[in-house]
Structure formats: C-alpha cells, structure tokens
Amino acid sequence: MNNAFEIQNLCKSFKDFSLNNISFSLPMGYIMGFVGRNGAGKTTTIRLILNMINRDSGEIKIFGLDNVQDEQKIKQDIAVVFDDIYFVDSWKVREVETALKGFYSNWSSKLFNQYINSFHLPMGKKVKELSRGMKMKLMLAVAMSHEAKLLIFDEPTSGLDPVARDELLGILSKYIADGQKSILFSTHITSDLEKIADYITLIDYGNIFYSGTKDDLLESFCIVRGGPHDLTDELKKNIIGLTTNIAGFAGLLPTSEMKHLAPEIVTETPSIDEILISISKGEGNHE
Amino acid sequence: MSNILKSIKLDHHIMKSRYPMFAIAYILGIVLAVLSKTPIYGALVVMIIAAPLTGQYFSIYEKNNLEKLYGVLPLKKFEVVIGRYLFALCIIVINGMIAAILAYIISFLTNKGMSSLEYLSYLSGGFFYVCLMLAVIFPLYFKFPFSKVYVFSNLPFYLVFIITFSLTRKTNVLKQTGPTAQYLASHLIIIAAIGLGLGLILLALSCLLSCALLEGNREVSLPAEKPEKRLFFVDNLRTWMVTLVVLQHLAELNNTLYLFMMLNSAYFMGLLFLLAGYFTPGSFERKGPGTFLKDRLLRLGVPTLIYAFILSPITRISTHGQQALAGNITASLFALGPMWFVVMLLVFDLGYLAWRMAIKNKPERPAAENRRRLTFLTVALFMLVLAAASYLLRFVIPYGMSILGFPSLDYSAQYLSFFLIGMLAFRRDWLRSIPGSLGQLGFVLAVLATVLLFPVALIGAGSPWIGHGSWQSAIFALWDSIFAVGMSLALVTFFRRFLDGGKKFGRFLSQHSFTVYLIHAPIIVFLMLALRGLQTQPQLKFGLEAIVGLPLCFGIAWLIRKIPYAKKIL
Incomplete structure (x- = not known):
C-alpha cells in the first residue's frame, strides 16, 4: 500500500x-x-x-x-x-x-x-x-x-x-x-x-x-466501571487512567485483559475523548 | 531563478499596503531640497528614509503569521532570503532614480545646478550608505523579532547620517584629509564606482549571512555521526595550508602579491597551530609521556636540525655565493627559515607535556562526554580578546619585526591561543560538530572586516607602522583577529562539507605535506635561480613557479620518504 x-x-x-x-x-x-x-x-x-x-x-x-x-x-x-x-x-x-x-x-x-x-x-x-x-x-x-x-x-x-x-x-x-x-x-x-x-x-x-x-482503537480498549471491592491489585496495574471515589472506580482497560474481569464490573465501548482523557491521566501507566 | 522571481513578486504583494509610506520620504526630501538650496541632499534623504521602510516587510511578516505561509509554500529558505534582498535593492534603485529626477527638476527650477558627475558621486554615496544600513539591519530582522530590534537597529544609522550631513554641510571634509582622499575628491567617477561596488558587495555578504542565520543549526550528516571515521578533511586542510606556505614564500621571493601575503599571514600559520593542537592530546594519550617526548624530539627536533645545518647553508650559499660566508656566519648560514613554526610547536608540545605531568597525567575526557557546542557569542568574545592581546603584544613587538629567526612573533598570541583552541576542539569534538552556519558567519565576518577595517588600518597620512600602540595598530589587531577566526571557521566547515574524501591522491598529498614544509625553501630558491633569465611580470613568474614548484616539492618529498627510516621522522 x-x-x-x-x-x-x-x-x-x-x-x-x-x-x-x-x-x-x-x-x-x-x-x-x-x-x-x-x-x-x-x-x-x-x-x-x-x-x-x-x-x-x-x-x-x-x-x-x-x-x-x-x-x-x-x-x-x-x-x-x-x-x-x-x-x-x-x-x-x-x-x-x-x-x-x-x-x-x-x-x-x-x-x-x-x-x-x-x-x-x-x-x-x-x-x-x-x-x-x-x-x-x-x-x-x-x-x-x-x-x-x-x-x-x-x-x-x-x-x-x-x-x-x-x-x-x-x-x-x-x-x-x-x-x-x-x-x-x-x-x-x-x-x-x-x-x-x-x-x-x-x-x-x-x-x-x-x-x-479507528475501529481497532475502539475495539482494543473498553471503559470499565465497578464498585470499590471489585478493584483488585491486578486490575489496578492494567487500568489506564484509573479514577476512584466512594462509589467505585472507572478507567480504560485493554480488551485483552477483559477475560480476567469479575462479572460485576461493567464494560462499555469508549469514545476517542474518553481514551484521550484516560491516557492523559494515566501518564506513566503506559509506554 | 524563477522561484527567486516568485519570491520577489510575493514580497511586492506583501508590501503593497505600505507603499504610501514612501510619500513621507519624498515630502521630507523635497522640503529639505528647497530649504537647503542643495537639491541633491533631498534625494539623499529620500534614499536614506525609504530604504529602512523596506524593513516594514518584517513587521507585516510578524503581524500576519507569515512564517506559516512560507512554511507551506514550495520555496527554499535561501530563495526567500535572496528574493528579499533583491526586492530591497529594487526599492533602493527605484526610489534613488525617482529622487534623482526630482532633485534635477528642483535644481533646474531653483537654478542650483550641479554637474552630472557630482550628482552620480552623491547618489552612489547614498547608495553605499543605504546598502550598509540594510546589510546590518536585515540579518537582525531575520534572526530576531522585528518589534524588538527595529528602533535599536535603525537609530544609529540615522544619527550617523545627521552628524555626517551637518559636518559636510559646513566644511569640505574630503579636502581636509590625506592625499588618497584628496585624489578621490578630484576623481568623482572613482567615488561613484567604489560606492556602487561596495554597496553591492555589502548586500551580497549580508545576504549570505542571513541565509546562514535562517538555516540556523540545521543538522546535516556530519562526520559527527560517525565518530570512528578518520577526519580526512583535516588532512586535506593541512595539505592546503602547507601549499599556501609554499605560495607565500614564492610570492616573497618574487616580491609580488603583497595583499595575498598580508591576508595569508593573518591566519594560515595560526590555523596550522590549531590543527597541530587538535592532534596533540590524542597523540599523548596513545603514546604516554615518555614516547610522546621521544616522538616530538624525533619528528620536530631532528628535521629542524637537518634544516638549520644542511638545507639552510645550501640555500644561502646558492643564493648569495661567497657573500654568505662574510660577516656573522652563524646568523646567515644556519637560519631557522620556515622551521620557526616547528620550533615553536615543539615548545608548545613540551609545555603541554609539562602541564600533563603537573596534573599527574589525568586522562583527557572522551569527546562524547564532554561535547559542548561552540556558539557565536563565544567566538565573538574570543575575537575581541585576541584582538586586545595582539594589540598589547605589538607595543613590544611591532608587525613584521623578526626576532631570533622568528619572523612573526607579533602573532604569537594568535599562535598560542589557536594551539590551545585546537586542544579544546579535540576535547569537545568541535571539528566534527561546529555548525556549517558558523562557518558561513565566519566567512562573512572575515570579508566584512577586510572591507571595512583593513583599509582603515593601512591608510592615514604619516601613520606609524602597525604597533607601538597607534590607533591603526588597534584597528589592524581587530581586523586580523576577526579575519583569522572567521577564515579558520570557514575553512574547517568548507573542507568538512566538500573535501572530506579519503581518496588515494589526497592521502598521498597529506602524507607528504610535512616533508614539503621542511624542504620547500631550497627547492623554490633553486627553481627561482633556474628561471632568473626569464624576463616577465613578477605575477606571471610567480604563477609559473607555482605550477612547476608545487609538484616538484611533492615529488622530491616522495623520493625523500623512500629513504630507509625517513618515514620514522617525516
């Protein structure tokens, strides 16, 4: 090409x-x-x-x-x-x-x-x-x-x-x-x-x-949300731009890591904006 | 060429909105022409005011983000710069012509006529001044934001113009100066030619300078990218310097090409010391103190003895016959000749050895860990310090005074500092890393100094020769420092860019250059004796001897190096 x-x-x-x-x-x-x-x-x-x-x-x-x-x-x-x-x-x-x-x-x-x-x-x-x-x-x-x-x-x-x-x-x-x-x-x-x-x-x-x-990008990542108890150490390591509060956590996760997720954790397709925000927050979390 | 024309056209489109501003220049010019009753002054004022108005271009450039426009257009940077200068030149010429016509009309109406030659000389003077203004101002505009340098760059020129104008109004300054100036005053056509020619030269140099500034520190594939590669360009540069030494001595023997000799002696031995200094620390590191000392004595001491006790007497006797044996035989027969350089280098090398011993042989840091770029500010400061040192030294040793066989001891500040800079260049890897733009800047400064300072240092009725603290000596020191540093930078970057090949022929010349340095004096003397029957112009004779003498020197050097063990020394 x-x-x-x-x-x-x-x-x-x-x-x-x-x-x-x-x-x-x-x-x-x-x-x-x-x-x-x-x-x-x-x-x-x-x-x-x-x-x-x-x-x-x-x-x-x-x-x-x-x-x-x-x-x-x-x-x-x-x-x-x-x-x-x-x-x-x-x-x-x-x-x-x-x-x-x-x-x-x-x-x-x-x-x-x-x-x-x-x-x-x-x-x-x-x-x-x-x-x-x-x-x-x-x-x-x-x-x-x-x-x-x-x-x-x-x-x-x-x-x-x-x-x-x-x-x-x-x-x-x-x-x-x-x-x-x-x-x-x-x-x-x-x-x-x-x-x-x-x-x-x-x-x-x-x-x-x-x-x-663009399609690969949107398929390669997902937004994950869950309660405070769902956030394991393993997940913390993999999430990009992790945000936590009393209600729980949210962040960007490579789809390759989705199979280890607990069933309570909600996943959504991210927008480019959300990916951008997550990588900006997670500077140092990624290469 | 077509791109330069397009660039000029674009400049015209950009400047169109500011053309009405030129009316100010014309109004002031006409008022002054009528009031002073000398219409040509009006024309000069129009030129002086109109020229910097071309700088308004840079104001529009800054205000309208034209950097982006030029970034998008299919134009090379140098085409933009050349276009800008040609556009300014068009503005100067067109305004000058209109102003001259107006002055002519006013003089016709007021009956204050002038001969056309006088007109032309005044206009060419104005042209030169305007070119000088643009030559200084434009590079500043290319380098710095217009708003920051506008006032500061223009004001001195207006002040100088006003002062000069009031002085020349009261007295005829030219008639109160030396015979050269008086000669010029009576040959106005020469003044006109000098004004126009110098103006154009200044603009061309300034254009080159602006190109270098705009290119900035553009990275090119320098030898810096290949640290293990041999610096062939340094070998080639050394060969060229030795060739210049031979040519210099040929010119001296023929008593011709004085300017060539003066320009040469201002920098070429200094540059040879710099190159020698560059290789000294590496040689010391490889060999260690003992072997370094032995090597220096063998390679520098033995050739000096051979020259002083064998080659010098042969040369002296063949040129002076029996006279050579009369008077002070030691001084006349056993002269150092060109080996003064080798002796001085030996002293510097021994000094370096002593210093290394004093600091307990602490190893040189590798260039890679120690790389600090050479900046223009450092270079400019060094020029000034060197000028001051040379000026002070010439209080004691005036220019051209030979002492103990050393013909140019007044340059020893330059020689020593260049040798030290050579060592610094090794530590900081400057020969590989100095930007090409610094070389261009150096060349422009060298030429500018030669055009502006060199003649000033040499003229002046009844001036003493360079030295003894005269003002001419100060100007001369400033000139030769700028010239030496500028030419060295220019030659290093030029050879690095264009003559970095390690071809067989280049290597042959480089391997034999030191031997040529040692043996060239008797060879060219014999050659001159052989050609003494030839009656022709000294310049022509010089050319002929150079064509024959240079290959002869290298040929004999090749034969000498064939002698067993000779390569250990040479």
Whole structure:
C-alpha cells in the first residue's frame, strides 16, 4: 500500500519538551485523526513534516520522498490549514489568489472561484474583515485549488461553531472521495474524528500511544466501571487512567485483559475523548 | 531563478499596503531640497528614509503569521532570503532614480545646478550608505523579532547620517584629509564606482549571512555521526595550508602579491597551530609521556636540525655565493627559515607535556562526554580578546619585526591561543560538530572586516607602522583577529562539507605535506635561480613557479620518504 507519509524514529528536543522517537504512517486515500491534548506534540510534528523546524534525528517521507531533500517537489502537493489565517490581513480575497497562484503548477483559478462561490466568500472583502469561519474556508479554498494530495489540518476547528465544523467535515469527505488524496487532521476536538477518520494516532507528552485504524482503537480498549471491592491489585496495574471515589472506580482497560474481569464490573465501548482523557491521566501507566 | 522571481513578486504583494509610506520620504526630501538650496541632499534623504521602510516587510511578516505561509509554500529558505534582498535593492534603485529626477527638476527650477558627475558621486554615496544600513539591519530582522530590534537597529544609522550631513554641510571634509582622499575628491567617477561596488558587495555578504542565520543549526550528516571515521578533511586542510606556505614564500621571493601575503599571514600559520593542537592530546594519550617526548624530539627536533645545518647553508650559499660566508656566519648560514613554526610547536608540545605531568597525567575526557557546542557569542568574545592581546603584544613587538629567526612573533598570541583552541576542539569534538552556519558567519565576518577595517588600518597620512600602540595598530589587531577566526571557521566547515574524501591522491598529498614544509625553501630558491633569465611580470613568474614548484616539492618529498627510516621522522 502506498503511504501519503511515513514517519520513522523522529526526535526533536526543546528546552522543556521533546518528541521521543515517534513513528507512524498514513496510507494514501484515508483520513487520519492526530489526537492529543494541547502541548502533546501535534504542532511540532506538523512543523517537522513541513520542514519548518529542523529535526534532531529520524526520517520523514512524503509520497515516498524525503521531506528535506525534495521539499519543493513535495510542497507542490501539500496544503495546510492552520488554526489561524496566515495571509496578509490587508489582502482582499481575490488578492490572495493573485499572490499565491504562481507558486503551484497545478493551480486552478476556476476551482478557486468555484470554492469561493460555494463558500459564499466575498471577493472584494479584506482578510481582516472575514469571520473566523470564513477565514478557515479561505484557507481551505487555497488548499484545495492546487489539488493537493495531502491536506494537513492543524486544529482547524478550534473556535468554530458546530455548524461550521459540520460543514467542514462535509467538504473534506467530498475532497477525498477519489481515493487519491489523504488528510492528516490534528485536533483535540475528537467528536469531529468519530465521524470522518479512518485512522487515529494518539500522542501524549511527545510519545505515540496508539497509531492504527479507528475501529481497532475502539475495539482494543473498553471503559470499565465497578464498585470499590471489585478493584483488585491486578486490575489496578492494567487500568489506564484509573479514577476512584466512594462509589467505585472507572478507567480504560485493554480488551485483552477483559477475560480476567469479575462479572460485576461493567464494560462499555469508549469514545476517542474518553481514551484521550484516560491516557492523559494515566501518564506513566503506559509506554 | 524563477522561484527567486516568485519570491520577489510575493514580497511586492506583501508590501503593497505600505507603499504610501514612501510619500513621507519624498515630502521630507523635497522640503529639505528647497530649504537647503542643495537639491541633491533631498534625494539623499529620500534614499536614506525609504530604504529602512523596506524593513516594514518584517513587521507585516510578524503581524500576519507569515512564517506559516512560507512554511507551506514550495520555496527554499535561501530563495526567500535572496528574493528579499533583491526586492530591497529594487526599492533602493527605484526610489534613488525617482529622487534623482526630482532633485534635477528642483535644481533646474531653483537654478542650483550641479554637474552630472557630482550628482552620480552623491547618489552612489547614498547608495553605499543605504546598502550598509540594510546589510546590518536585515540579518537582525531575520534572526530576531522585528518589534524588538527595529528602533535599536535603525537609530544609529540615522544619527550617523545627521552628524555626517551637518559636518559636510559646513566644511569640505574630503579636502581636509590625506592625499588618497584628496585624489578621490578630484576623481568623482572613482567615488561613484567604489560606492556602487561596495554597496553591492555589502548586500551580497549580508545576504549570505542571513541565509546562514535562517538555516540556523540545521543538522546535516556530519562526520559527527560517525565518530570512528578518520577526519580526512583535516588532512586535506593541512595539505592546503602547507601549499599556501609554499605560495607565500614564492610570492616573497618574487616580491609580488603583497595583499595575498598580508591576508595569508593573518591566519594560515595560526590555523596550522590549531590543527597541530587538535592532534596533540590524542597523540599523548596513545603514546604516554615518555614516547610522546621521544616522538616530538624525533619528528620536530631532528628535521629542524637537518634544516638549520644542511638545507639552510645550501640555500644561502646558492643564493648569495661567497657573500654568505662574510660577516656573522652563524646568523646567515644556519637560519631557522620556515622551521620557526616547528620550533615553536615543539615548545608548545613540551609545555603541554609539562602541564600533563603537573596534573599527574589525568586522562583527557572522551569527546562524547564532554561535547559542548561552540556558539557565536563565544567566538565573538574570543575575537575581541585576541584582538586586545595582539594589540598589547605589538607595543613590544611591532608587525613584521623578526626576532631570533622568528619572523612573526607579533602573532604569537594568535599562535598560542589557536594551539590551545585546537586542544579544546579535540576535547569537545568541535571539528566534527561546529555548525556549517558558523562557518558561513565566519566567512562573512572575515570579508566584512577586510572591507571595512583593513583599509582603515593601512591608510592615514604619516601613520606609524602597525604597533607601538597607534590607533591603526588597534584597528589592524581587530581586523586580523576577526579575519583569522572567521577564515579558520570557514575553512574547517568548507573542507568538512566538500573535501572530506579519503581518496588515494589526497592521502598521498597529506602524507607528504610535512616533508614539503621542511624542504620547500631550497627547492623554490633553486627553481627561482633556474628561471632568473626569464624576463616577465613578477605575477606571471610567480604563477609559473607555482605550477612547476608545487609538484616538484611533492615529488622530491616522495623520493625523500623512500629513504630507509625517513618515514620514522617525516
């Protein structure tokens, strides 16, 4: 299977944070949710993918090419939507196209105009006059007008209302329909991913906790709840992000450990949010 | 190239909203032109004010998160930097042209004409000043946030301009200076050419510096990744330094290429001491004190004796004939010649041995445990300290004074410190780990110092020669310290990047370089004697002797090393 990107043993250290030997990949034609709390290392990973910062060690291949050696070639086929707009605020919407179209060999003005019309963006309005949702749509229009094969989203939905978020997810589903495009969707709002992601990569404190299909993730873990007397030492060891109170306990348990459970203990399928919260709480409990 | 053009276009789009700000420059320029009744001053003011306005680009960059935009676009970092400088150059040229036309119109209307040559020299002066401003300011903008350095970086230039402007308004400064400046004052076309040329050189160097800053400490596959690998680039660098020694002596014998000789002597022996220092601790560790001492005496002491008592008399007699035996025979016949380096190195090595004995032979810590990166701040501080030490030393030993056969003792602060730095470089593994960007920075600083400081140190009516505490001596010390450190950094990183091969030919040259150092003096003297009948330009003769002499030196070195036991010494 061809990969849109492949990260191997990537390391990057800062004074107060480090990305520790992370590896994961995204097959072509799929959407990957890149999940972790604020400061987990999502943006650092994206900046490393884009070669905006230098890695300490490791390898990043995009469409099979090295992201540093073949940076220009790769970036013709990559588009990024950040959490905030990165165009000059005095530019009008039409000037954004004038300024950027020359950089991409696949740029289609027709496509750009189509997206601008369908997103109801006024051509004559300045970037600074657009609402947050409109700014996100403008970045999206630019990203999709050069037929990028890999779309990277860095927290694009933070600050968007639910209607705008739903609209975005609809657009993305359409965009990857031909099976030739992939999306890396970094977010901490995991409900968005439940709807569209095929793969999930969970990152916490610079370490990859899980990377694989969404279904496998949801099947690999279960939420367990029980009374105070049901919590054995063996169970304590295996539960990730254990919380206890007078009424009992709750936490995340790998499904492989389910067979040893007492019948009184209740199990439920977790949401990505619950997994994220549990691994954040259980830092040190897992690798 | 097309990407650089695209980058310039993008800069134009980004700056469009700030173009009306240039009107301020024009209004001020026109007002000043009319009030001063010297329209060309108005044009200069327009240029001086308009140039830093190009720095507004960085303000927009910071305010609008354009770092992200450039992170996404298919552009290389150096294309962005070159594009930015070319864009600024376009702004300078366009504003300069418009301002000159306006000045011409005003002078026509007010009947205050000037010859076109005078116009051109003023404009080129303005161009140089603006380029100097941008050359200093732009790297700061690339390195630091615009909002933090804007005022601090621009203010000195405006103050200098105002002071210079008021001084030149009252008096003709050029006419009160030395003959060189007066010559320039009467040949305005030369001033114009110097202004334009230097301006462009400064911008090009600044561009290189900004590229290095933007690249930062980019990790490349350095030999640092392969600690067991032999440092072939150091061998190759040593070969190159020895080649430079031969060329230097050829230039001296032909009495030509003075600039080449001055630039060379500012750094090349220092760098040889650094390389020698780098290998000293390793050699001591491998051999132990006794064998180390024996080895040094054998490899450094014996060749010195051979040179002083065999090669030097032969050279002296063949060049001076009977005269060589007249007067003080010891001094004239048994000279140290180029072996002063070997003697000084032997002294340093013996000093190192004594120190190791004093600290009871405590072993060197391996580089891996002791790696601390060399930073620009450390380098800059070292340059200043070395400059101060050289300046003080030249109170006693002025530049060019030979003492006991040591021709450049005024550089001994550099030699000793470079030898010590070589040892530090071994401990901290600097030769493998110093970032390439530091080498680029070093090169830019070396060139900048040569353009700005070197001429200042050498001009000045009736100035004493470098030394005795003169101000020229201080400038010269600052220049040669910056130049030596900068060139050393540049050459180490350049050879590491491009000349790290261990090919057979390179290894052959490196194995024979010390022998070449020992024997080159008589060889080039004989070569010069053989070619004395050739009547041609000294530079041409130098070239010819270099082409013949260098292979000859290596060839004879190869033959000498074939002599039994010679390899034990050489």
